[in-house]
Amino acid sequence: MVAGEASGDLLAGLLLDGLRARWPAMQSMGIGGHQMQARGFEPWWPSETLAVRGYLEVVPHLRRLLAIRRELGDRLLQERPDIFIGIDAPDFNFGLEARLRTAGIPTVHFVSPSFWAWRAKKVETLKRSADHVLCIFPFEPALLAAHGVPATYVGHPLASVIPLEPDRAAARRQLGLADEACVVAVLPGSRGSEVQQMGARFFAAANTLLRSRPALRFVVPAVPSQEAEIRRLADTAGLGARLQVVRGQSHTVLAACDVALVASGTATLETALYKRPMVIAYHMNRLSYWLMRGRNLMPWIGLPNILCRDTVVPELIQDAATPAALAAALDHWLQARDTAPETIAALEQRFTALHLELRRDTARLASDAIEKLLAG
Template sequence: MRPAVASSADLDVGAAPALALVAGEVSGDLLAARLMAGLAPRLPGVRYSGIGGPRMLEQGLVSDVPMDTLTVRGLLPVLLRYRELKGIQDRLRDRLLAERPAAFIGADYPGFNLGLEQQLRAAGIPTVHFVGPQIWAWRRARIKKIQRAVSHMLVIFPFEEAIYREAGVPVTYIGHPLAETIPLQPDVAGARRALGIPVDATVVTVMPGSRMAEIKYLAEPFVRAVRLLAARDASLRFIAPMAGERQKAYFRQVVAQAGLQDVPLTLVDGASHDCIAAADAVLAASGTATLEVALFKKPMAIAYKVLPAEWMIIRHMGYLPWIGLPNILAREFLVPEFLQHAATPEALADALWFQLTEENNRARLRERFTEMHHGLLRDSARASADAVLRVIGR
């Protein structure tokens, strides 16, 4: 059962030490929870408050609002909810300025966290930002705000360390927590047994994202691609992990509106890692899931779609030719990417078919993804905890 969200009044403000954390999405919740687990034995009696998800709550976070309240993707959706999100930020800022935690730790979610960090740091509260914003991909001018907002940056990709060091931002490369939680050699048979899938089946895993905006734009082309693949090979098994009941209901609604209820796609509650481990190939929304797929050594195709007006804005803001994390880390198109209008069912189905059937490509990807896994593998909980302890002088 998910722990209840509590208010700051539930905290014993007389105890010490206290740390504040904010995560706005599932990936940040995972990152922050690992940091909290690394800190707890080294800071007896530590109290955590802020905003976070179920993993952070399990580590003892007292969350002012449910993390889902902050979860929003894209420039225009953020603008539509600006007053609501700003109100949450202001209330949290005022509480933290009154309570003065030993440090504030922002777990990703830079649009919200950097603004909060800037205000807290100006008031003398040390700030740590966990996962450097992707200034190497777009919005490079954001480094100036980071210089003002962040006392110490924790980065999860090795090439990021030099970027922040050159900008004068104290930085520590801590490795990527997913490289620790995902085994170097996934248990494919075990994952299939857990999901009730025959061990000898050919499995395609479909991952349309955890955010509603992703599902809105990707559910229909993804399911149509499944229909095309099923027509090529009726023995294929298709599964799609759903991040929660809201996402599953919304996915079904999009599929029903498109008249695609008959497509042989099984929705799975959570269990995303089992679904990836069980797969022979994966169709994934751009984001952290693509790195998870790479760490599981699976061939994939990546898709990205947003509101057309938003696409007109952001397509001119990127600095790199890649959007998928595996391709960014490899500095080449290891796996195909389909952006906006290119993310058609036909193109996605063709790409998945290639990933399923070309053995030389599959072997090459396993080798490259294994190298990538080793490069990201560190004791991230300890490394991030060490950095936070240095910041607070412990």
């Protein structure tokens, strides 16, 4: 298995639960993180190895990543595993999957690349790379079938892990937050490049909000590899004791908060499943953004808006993601919390419907699909 960054590690860990229930003596190895290791996974490299996003951002790491992929492929071809499962990370996994598949090793890709949103050409690469695709969104198998790619909808694992009715009070007790406090979750991303691009903006927005709402509390769930940098940026922003940095615990933070400021990615879906109002933001290297913007096939980049087919939460991208604009968008939700609770309730209803649509027995459905592939 190969899983990159925190979200891939989480998805792979949940999948490993189902695989181990089906095959108790299973051995798993490759590239993975803490969640996978907790299930007995043997990491040859840590998942943080692949935590790079963008075009220019990947250039300094490209030689090392290609060398790791080549070395990993050589080792897998020598050891001949029963199956290879790539968890997201398409730019790394597709080349590896194609090489293994050509050599007769069955390959599964878990999480279809969002070719329907902005990577239309990726579906042809996927067709050459994977024997089967495990899809986390219900509309994807039919789209893939039209391109001749076998796929199975398995639901989104997070929808089964996250409760339909999160316990805000219990989460606040765990984090030492008062029941009456107004709490803003700040999630600037799990990759180093994301934290560098958005951390300062997010914390400056927090400072702006504090001028008009001095009682606000901010909480940042930090990926361990990024915790020191997040603390440095928070200290530079002068947030002091009004911002709490915790190691991991992103789900606890989302359960505890009233509103969230979130970098675009899997964390936006997690926030939606916790039924929390949010502001989605993203900023990257200017040239990388210019190269990517022409590929967008939808008017949104945030998963909650894409899945709801509507702008249910604001998105502030690139130059629009200024600290002042981020603060204003957050303040809109905070005002609704105080004066228009029906607005918050309507959003919670949309997110509950989305949660129910994505909730399936993912581990079992994925294991069923993998068993059929192995038997065939």
